Amino acid sequence: MFGINDIQIVLGYGLAIGFTLACIVYGIASRNAGDGRDG
Amino acid sequence: MQVMVVTVDVVVLAAATAVYLAVTMLLGYLGYRRTKTAEDFLLAGRDSHPVIIALSYGATFISTSAIVGFGGVAANLGMGLIWLTVLNIGAGVLIAFVVFGRRTRMIGQRLGAVTFPDLMGKCYRSPFMQYGTGVVILAGMPLYTSAIRIGGARFIEATIGVP
Numbered sequence: 001m002f003g004i005n006d007i008q009i010v011l012g013y014g015l016a017i018g019f020t021l022a023c024i025v026y027g028i029a030s031r032n033a034g035d036g037r038d039g
Numbered sequence: 040m041q042v043m044v045v046t047v048d049v050v051v052l053a054a055a056t057a058v059y060l061a062v063t064m065l066l067g068y069l070g071y072r073r074t075k076t077a078e079d080f081l082l083a084g085r086d087s088h089p090v091i092i093a094l095s096y097g098a099t100f101i102s103t104s105a106i107v108g109f110g111g112v113a114a115n116l117g118m119g120l121i122w123l124t125v126l127n128i129g130a131g132v133l134i135a136f137v138v139f140g141r142r143t144r145m146i147g148q149r150l151g152a153v154t155f156p157d158l159m160g161k162c163y164r165s166p167f168m169q170y171g172t173g174v175v176i177l178a179g180m181p182l183y184t185s186a187i188r189i190g191g192a193r194f195i196e197a198t199i200g201v202p
Contacts, residue, residue, distance in 0.1 A: 004118070006118070008119065008122075009118045009119065009121055012118075012119075012121035012122050012124070012125050013121055015125045015129065016121060016124045016125045016128055016129075019125065019128040019129040019132075019133055020128055022133055023128065023132055023133050023136070026133065026136065026137065027089055027093075027136075028089075030140070030141065031089060
């Protein structure tokens with residue numbers, strides 16, 4: 001896939017991109033969490 | 040082994056550097072105008088936009104160790120190095136922020152802590168913790184930054200041919 005033959009490398013890329021998206025979603029969902037202004 | 044030498048136009052490099060310095064000075068002046076308290080100076084008033092924080096974190100973390108060092112390690116050992124990225128983003132960022140993010144912000148805001156040693160000292164009510172973490176940073180930072188400087192110098196040496 002994408003010229004990469006080793007499935008472990010493809011899996012690594014997939015997880016890295018997946019975790020990055022998870023970071024963005026979590027960051028948007030919990031922006032300013034723990035801030036006194038929003039309780 | 041054949042080595043490919045890539046040269047950079049010095050005029051373009053100088054122009055890009057001048058633009059970079061001008062923009063940096065302009066942003067510094069704008070920041071100076073808006074800075075009233077120590078919290079404004081050290082934490083941007085605790086009100087930084089997430090995109091700014093993300094860019095700042097990226098610029099801090101992705102140094103020559105990541106660009107030059109990891110590139111070299113990947114060239115030597117292969118693309119399995121991608122798993123470093125997986126663990127870094129997955130464990131080092133995502134899990135760390137999910138577990139510690141909210142609490143750290145809450146405690147830091149309540150105690151009025153503006154730096155990590157300040158947070159440690161106020162959280163544990165211990166000057167030893169404050170000075171101890173400060174000394175660890177003071178001792179470790181020159182070691183880290185000197186490696187970064189060497190990496191940067193090697194990069195310039197290889198790119199524009201300055202020995």
